[in-house]
Amino acid sequence: MKKQLAVILSAAMSLLSENVKAQDAMTQFIDELMGRMTLEEKLGQLNQQPSDEISTGPVVGSNASRLAAEGKLGSIFNIRDVEKIHALQKVAVEQSRLGIPILFGMDVIHGYQTIFPLPLGMASTWDMEAVREAAHIAAVEASANGVAWTFSPMVDIALDARWGRQAEGAGEDPYLGSQVAAAMVKGYQGDVFSPQGTGTGIMACVKHFALYGAAEAGLDYNTVDMSHLRMYNQYFPPYKAAVEAGAGSVMSSFNIVDGIPATANRWLLTDVLRRQWGFSGMVVTDYASIHEMTSHGLGSLKDNAARALLAGTDMDMCANGFIGTLRQSLEEGKVTMEDIDRACRHVLEAKYKLGLFRAPYRFGSKAQAAKVTYCEEHRQAARRITAESFVLLKNGTEDSPLLPLQPQGTIALIGPLIDTRTDITGSWSMAQDASKYTTLREGFQRALAGKATLLCAQGCNLIDNARTQEAVARGHGCEPIPFVDSDAALAEAISIAQKADVIICAMGECAWMNSEGTSRSNLELYPPQRRLLAALAETGKPVVLLNFAGRATVLTWESQHVDAIMNVWYGSECADALCDVLFGRVSPSGRLTVSMPHATGQEPLYYNRLPTGRPVPDGTVDYRVWSPNYLDAVQGPLYPFGYGLTYSRFNYSDIRLSSTAMSADGAITASITLTNTGEREATEVVQLYIHDKVASISRPVKELKDFQRVTLQAGESRDVEFHITADELKFYNYDLDYVLEPGDFEVMIGPNSHDVKGALIRVE
Template sequence: MTACDSQKSGDASMNKFIDKLMDRMTLEEKIGQLNLPSSGDITTGQARSNNIADKIRAGAVGGLFNIKGVEKIQEVQRIAVEESRLKIPLLFGMDVIHGYETVFPIPLGMAATWDMKAIEQSARIAAIEASADGICWTFSPMVDISRDPRWGRVSEGSGEDPFLGGEIAKAMVYGYQGKGDSAYREKTNIMACVKHYALYGAAEAGLDYNTTDMSRIRMFNEYMYPYQAAVDAGAGSVMSSFNEVDGIPATANKWLITDVLRKQWGFGGFVVTDYTGIMEMVNHGIGDMREVSARALSAGVDMDMVSEGYLSTLQQSLKEGKITEKEIDQACRRILEAKYKLGLFDNPYKYCDTERAKTDIYTDEHRSIARRISAESFVLLKNDKQTLPIKKKGKIAVVGPLANTSSNMPGTWSVAVNMEAPATLVEGLKEVAGDKVEIVYAKGSHLMSDAAYEERATLFGRTLYRDKEKRSDIQMLNEALNVAHGADVVVAALGESSEMSGESSSRTDLNIPDVQKTLLEELVKTGKPVVLVLFTGRPLTLTWEDKNVSAILNVWFGGTEAAYAIGDVLFGNVNPGGKLPVTFPQNVGQIPLFYNHKNTGRPLAEGGWFEKFRANYLDVTNEPLYPFGYGLSYAQFDYSDVRLSTDQIDRNGMLTASVTVTNNSECDGDEIVQLYIRDLVGSVTRPVKELKGFEKVTIRAGESKDISFKITPEMLKFYNSDIQFVNEVGEFEVMIGTNSRDVKKATFSLK
């Protein structure tokens, strides 16, 4: 019976297949399956003779990552299945985070679409392209909740809300793997890896890799749901996080990995560490390499990424009785099950079709979809006096250090992209505007005045060509002002470079960098309408910009087709409809700032400031600059009062909450109608509001649509002080609106 035949008959056949295989495996070969080294993108020639190839032949490697190119992967797989004793195929992984060669917006930007179909489609296309190039495993989705934009990896997640994050987590898993019985069946399905488990986004001070510390009631109510949602969606693997949880690094935390993930949530896949995660626990101070490797295995971690702690220490730990052979067998079995489910035992070259690599990657169809989704992710933060959309006539000055660079368009963690492929913003605007518009360009400034800082912010093949710039700051500024004076409107392309957010990119100052801010101030002084096209991977502090700039369009980093998508929105071919998945503070001193906070015993009156002996600041209001869920449109949407089908339900009941949304404008538009609920009295304190539903709807000019949400007792559940998931009788407030701040309200009770 082949693996493919046995796959059709369910888990029993898989277990029989793996039992027979493991009966033939030596202890060394079992431990070898737990080893995940980085390939360093080895070439075919190197694969024949390098150290990794020797380990593959010896059965000391379970998978590899960081190889790009189907020919390379095919050759390495050949070594595994033709030159090793047991011919066990390898897993091939990569950080396919928001696309492969066709790159979509960064995950925070994707979250701003609030469009689960688009998010699933983006993951589906990423899987199609990655699988065509030999990849069968992606280290995505990243589902960490974060309320601190100083943390650079906020760009890789879905923002601050667990409900929205959970919906996105499920969509991403379905896009990569498929659903239910269809998961992994097709050669275009790849295995997802949910990360970083757990609480990585709550790192203290927004400092990457830093300590996380919180109560368990807060963990479960505010941070854990997206991980669980991804597991419920069938994710095949989970990655442990760098931080500690309850004083124990996540990679050695048995409560986290075994008790919660496996026993409570029923996760049946395998757990892999993050890059050198085992080795780093020595720095955490819980033991030497042998000790931390044993603790990771006993906690339930199956695969060791890069550290090779398992490979080098587990046999000795077994002799010393610190681990058991049963623990090694269980970890090995989980890796083999993953390979079985992917179909690699039946066809080790399932993902090595060189013809697909020629036809399925960076296609016109994929690029067209990426352009549409990119435009959908943009958030219009301000549009004074209908500055936007720009008319397709006259002269437009495009100014700024991010206006004429292609490599910064895709954003962080776009590792497979051809950096020269994306159009620059200048090129994209010219393409969309057509020949009736004259577009002129001036750089205007460097990214920032500190050259060393700029170098740190443009790593990994991204460039702003600072080393080739011979002009002084004043010369660049004067050129930009001359160009602006002669134009009808100024488009200022400013903000972060792509590597100013992402891993190891924490920032303490969230303003637009100094020389860019000076450039923007001088452009505003010209009296011309200034449109700020904001590139960013995190919330920035934009208080001055909001007061002084005519329009602000937050474009995040929109992917390989971002330049054209920005043109589509600026010129009105597309009406922006994105909404913020994270709060934008007025200043860094307000952080952490998030919409679903708890009340204090001395709350400030809603909209008020300042009152002595209340919870408020002396120097700034409590309010954010832009709240969670915020985003403008070229259309004007008005909401009716909330209508409830009943004002009382029991534990078996259900009610419907409805509003009428009217487009009181002359253009069609998309609106994201948001449902929030507040539990007014609980056995433990509850947030002032929580997102419980949303619907994205297209409403034509002058049209009204009724939008309804079903509210069930299940939606009212939370974790109490005993970490039991319960609902409690009492009064609840329903809020429906265009963002978390501007809502209509009604009340009902659960009996």
């Protein structure tokens, strides 16, 4: 044992020594380089410009080649072609005075060309290895195509489903969000920051720091206002987890925090991020956010560029504020050379750690890109993980489930999403090649060939307004879904449905409906889709609703009128993955990471709320006077956080505790026996929740603290254990100290946040 410890200690010391040497070498290199740089060259490193290939904001001109030759371009983003990337890199390396390489970035959000489910869907797997694997595959493909930096993961807690960017995060829970954030960072970055500068991966960028997902009324870019207590306990944990996982960069958010835009918020970017959390990487703004600070009423571009620099921003994304105004601010004494040098050093350090000074063309190879981009191995992984993400919300009755379907008889596939290739991948699929992807119609035809008859119809339009449908789709880079005659399409769908044994409806949101700037005031199915679904339900045939969405949606009517409902989170392999699940090759195992409301007016709706003085239990139907409930909605969610069905059934025993009392440095094991009482193998996500019953501040009614994915054969039982320590019980108190307070805690274990069994422990 002593010999093993000695070996481990020796290896650790060797690694530490290697890292120290690498840090010293980097510092010396950058010191010498910055000693030769002019002011304009330093400001150039702080300048990021967009390409003209992919639009993710208002169009701005960059004149990239000229800027690169003059040493005034630190980074550019969203170029897809490796030859273009290397050509521009060659200009920077060979024509600029000092040959400083450019950092190439891209919005690689849920895959490069092999597209995985939206991040909200990836979180719905509750499988951190799958989350890491998907990010790793995205990094492999992106790096082969010349990308060294992704603007992901987005880790904003999003409690209000009206906000379109709920799609890009992990949902409403800080613990689960933290696990997802860390897994994505590790998946993207791999060992790209190895001391030798030869590792594989791409640099991650945790965003949007901070609180972007808390926009009032779910309206994108809107005001954010909350207490520091809530920030630390509910919103900050995923950002902090991403930083602790080693994220190389952070993106500031558009919104204000304490009255100051995050891009110029020194408390956020310096006090919290760097001093409290120890972040040492690079901070980049969001798209033109320095320019947009003028609309917040904070002054001119020059004023705001200086404020952003002083706050801790290192790189200006396409606002031209740093490169255009900081020289004048320096001359006027509003910023110092030390401020500029600090930001420049952070940018140069990122490039050094990525190995760009050693090998400026190391990201990108046509041969490697051809080998790995959308390769068979990646497609199979995406198919498996996509199937794992689907959340089965309803399945007939317990005694008479509809799914899985038998691939026989006549099956109708109906809905506006059955023939689209660009929408099947979901939003933020910047490098997609839609020509390679399988539509739902094609996937079902392949799965049912020689087994069943498949009848298909579009059935309706996505929305009622043809001009809006086309304009917005093209604005987001999607091929518009054909706008059809509503009456004729409905008649065709009904005719087909009447000939079928079962009806599968693919509807919900297309890609451009869950993205940036896509807030919704009504979370129900759009009217033409609801009309179609109602008509199909009236045929009396069994109906399966495939609800494509990038947020929590309102399915109250649907839950009462259709036989089965499955939430679908998109992906390039979505069609094949759906066939795997619907026809029983794979049992669904996804679980919600957002609470799905009975009505839009309940938003923001989330499970880990603070208690009120007049509690009303979730599920209460009858109105209670002088109580916190709605006149016109059932209390609580339609489908709670953590909810999801399988093709089997599970039984939970009562909770067993190793002890009912623990000291501050002790531990308690809480366990249950889980039994698969169904007739087939399935996976259950066993969830641990804690409620601090008495504390110095009001604490949430329950909080997720751990979970396990457990796969059991039919009839199999297994003990599932959770170890509870101080880490699961601590919180930030009124003074923002992270503390464990003695007292009683309720331990809850169950399949979701609502259906739990409880036991009491005491911390002494």
